[in-house]
Amino acid sequence: MGDEGSFVREIQQNLMRAGVSLPNYGADGIFGEETERAVMRFQRSYGLAVDGLVGPNTLEQLNQVLNGGSNLNDFPLPSGIFQQGDEGPEVKQIQRALRHVNFDPKGIDGIYGPNTEDAVRRFQSMYSALANDGIYGPNTRRYLNMELDS
CATH class of the missing domain: 1.10.101.10 (PGBD-like superfamily/PGBD)
Known part of the structure; x- marks a missing residue:
């Protein structure tokens, strides 16, 4: 929460590509409440720990979703x-x-x-x-x- 920059913008863009909406601010590069809620929705959808943090497990799952990885199985x-x-x-x-x-x-x-x-x-x-x-x-x-x- 509170982080800013190109990495945050990339995470936001990837969340939207994975089907998680960010209707108010989109990929603005600011990790605020909307982004935290979007991360939590994504985590809940994939059975991850729902903490709103973009850690290694969340990043890996996001990459699998976007790259058509084995998550479908x-x-x-x-x-x-x-x-x-x-x-x-x-x-x-x-x-x-x-x-x-x-x-x-x-x-x-x-x-x-x-x-x-x-x-x-x-x-x-x-x-x-x-x-x-x-x-x-x-x-x-x-x-x-x-x-x-x-």
Whole structure:
């Protein structure tokens, strides 16, 4: 808290790229309350110690998220049916997986909104066996898992 400079700005930019919003100040290079809350949300999402500090574990997890690292294996794709209007950690994992296979849902916020639906539709359009309906279900899950494993 209180740190300033290019490293803080880089952390803020990376948090936003990882889907954590900084709506008031963005990447202003000042580690204030908004940045601390964003770090804590990120830490909570990935099962890290929630202390608001950007230490080695938080940095490593942030790098894994941004570089498509093995963190996807730690959060298997959810079963069930998800569609526009759904929210929660399962939706975040669907969004992470879509981003990992280059169908960017324009943010990892845990909200199955129009951008997530569009990313699912674009993914589904790659396979004739999938209904191109923007709804994540068992068939879409199976094909997404195949892409993640390849």
